[in-house]
Amino acid sequence: MTTARVVAGKLDADSIDKVMLSGGSYLVKVRGAGEVEVDYVFGVKCDAFPAATDDNEFAKAGTVDPVINGEATIAGWVGVGDVSDFYEFTADTPGELGFEIGDIDGRLKVTLYGENGKKLRRVTVDEAGVLFKDIVTPGDGRKYYISVSSADNGKGGENSPYEITMTYRQFEADEGDSISAPQGALASAGSVDGWVGYGDAADYYSVTITADEAGLHQLQLKDVDDKDAKITLYYEGRRIASITGGNGYSDYINLLVGKYTLVVESRDKGKGKYNSDYTVDLKHWTSFGAVKDGSLTIDKINSQRYSAYISVALTAGSYDLNALTAAGFTYELFRNSKGALKAISAKGGTFTVSADDTYYIRLFNATAAAVSGDLTVANNLFGWTPATDDDAAASSIADASAASLLYDGGPAAVCDSAAAALTDSTAGNRKDYTLLA
Numbered sequence: 001m002t003t004a005r006v007v008a009g010k011l012d013a014d015s016i017d018k019v020m021l022s023g024g025s026y027l028v029k030v031r032g033a034g035e036v037e038v039d040y041v042f043g044v045k046c047d048a049f050p051a052a053t054d055d056n057e058f059a060k061a062g063t064v065d066p067v068i069n070g071e072a073t074i075a076g077w078v079g080v081g082d083v084s085d086f087y088e089f090t091a092d093t094p095g096e097l098g099f100e101i102g103d104i105d106g107r108l109k110v111t112l113y114g115e116n117g118k119k120l121r122r123v124t125v126d127e128a129g130v131l132f133k134d135i136v137t138p139g140d141g142r143k144y145y146i147s148v149s150s151a152d153n154g155k156g157g158e159n160s161p162y163e164i165t166m167t168y169r170q171f172e173a174d175e176g177d178s179i180s181a182p183q184g185a186l187a188s189a190g191s192v193d194g195w196v197g198y199g200d201a202a203d204y205y206s207v208t209i210t211a212d213e214a215g216l217h218q219l220q221l222k223d224v225d226d227k228d229a230k231i232t233l234y235y236e237g238r239r240i241a242s243i244t245g246g247n248g249y250s251d252y253i254n255l256l257v258g259k260y261t262l263v264v265e266s267r268d269k270g271k272g273k274y275n276s277d278y279t280v281d282l283k284h285w286t287s288f289g290a291v292k293d294g295s296l297t298i299d300k301i302n303s304q305r306y307s308a309y310i311s312v313a314l315t316a317g318s319y320d321l322n323a324l325t326a327a328g329f330t331y332e333l334f335r336n337s338k339g340a341l342k343a344i345s346a347k348g349g350t351f352t353v354s355a356d357d358t359y360y361i362r363l364f365n366a367t368a369a370a371v372s373g374d375l376t377v378a379n380n381l382f383g384w385t386p387a388t389d390d391d392a393a394a395s396s397i398a399d400a401s402a403a404s405l406l407y408d409g410g411p412a413a414v415c416d417s418a419a420a421a422l423t424d425s426t427a428g429n430r431k432d433y434t435l436l437a
Contacts, residue, residue, distance in 0.1 A: 020080065020156045049159065052082040058117055061086035061145055066168040068093060074166060076148065078108065079159025084149040091168070094139035094199050096275060098167040099131040099146070106158035107151035115143045124151055131164065136198050136272035171275065174200040179261055182206045186262050188213035188255075189284040196229055196266040197275025207233070207260035207282065214257050216285040216309065219243060219250035221278065227267065228276035234261045252285070252309055254336040295374045297387070302370045307363040312377060314353045319380050322349035327384040328367040334360040
């Protein structure tokens with residue numbers, strides 16, 4: 001029995017709590033609170049529950065037609081008198097399924113089943129949002145079921161309409177490529193894009209470097225879902241560069257004239273957990289600071305930051321870098337080794353060059369302030385002279401009209417004198433360099 005007290009002017013009939021009733025006859029009793037005669041109007045507002053549907057078990061499941069690379073809608077109502085709704089659908093092509101529910105009035109349980117009624121996923125929800133995502137199907141005509149139930153099994157406290165959106169992204173077919181038969185070519189300063197994942201574990205591209213293109217390069221991996229893809233560049237079967245953490249840049253690589261192979265792979269080698277689009281750019285750095293028995297003016301290496309790579313042409317002999325350490329730098333020294341920059345150890349601050357060759361040095365400013373100055377190589381000694389406020393060379397570096405951009409795709413900057421300036425700035429993982437001549 002439900003009782004409500006109504007005081008004129010303070011509470012109307014719409015404020016009386018709703019009462020859930022099953023089908024049948026009921027008695028309503030109205031009486032005054034005292035001996036005062038009261039006129040009243042009494043009405044009953046009935047919000048009838050939807051009629052029960054017959055799709056409450058696997059054998060009677062409704063049919064949903066998936067839309068490849070599109071959306072299908074599953075809609076209905078569950079609650080008193082209609083505890084659960086079941087639906088079935090068939091996946092004919094390899095792909096990835098996703099399910100999202102719209103606004104609901106109560107808590108619902110949603111369950112996804114495999115072909116033999118095996119429970120794959122289950123979730124209880126009380127608001128709009130994603131139900132399941134990244135459900136990989138082999139696309140062999142396999143049948144699936146999805147059920148929607150009131151969370152209290154139809155006792156009346158969790159009644160709700162629902163609308164579920166099902167997405168079905170078709171996976172791309174394997175191109176049939178391999179390391180010996182690549183599907184395409186990635187040019188120096190070029191770009192390729194594609195998809196890897198279930199059924200297409202890897203894509204292969206040839207990379208041919210000509211005499212005009214040889215030099216410092218950098219790979220960029222982008223447009224990847226989370227960390228679902230990785231790339232590796234090979235030279236004569238040997239790995240020389242890779243990106244395994246999703247979007248980002250590789251280390252700098254000095255590519256020789258010759259043929260390379262780029263491999264783009266899903267992280268689980270096509271087993272289905274990691275599937276992603278991708279874009280790979282190969283940046284060609286066409287000019288950078290160089291010094292040989294001379295001076296290179298470097299402007300503003302910020303505290304705890306690296307300079308750009310600097311090319312140093314060295315003749316055979318022993319070299320001393322201790323002056324750089326004394327100036328507050330640590331440094332990295334590299335030479336070209338079969339297409340890659342190989343780190344060179346300089347124990348005690350010295351190293352030996354057995355034959356004339358080009359090396360690359362990168363300075364790290366270990367001090368607490370930005371520094372500018374001249375990097376010098378003279379008499380087999382590396383040196384550093386800090387710039388002063390009235391240094392004419394440092395002042396000329398600030399000329400905003402100077403040429404810029406070191407990689408292909410923009411105006412070229414050419415270092416054609418013994419004295420030049422190189423600046424470095426870093427924003428996130430992106431490295432942009434400006435060469436001032």
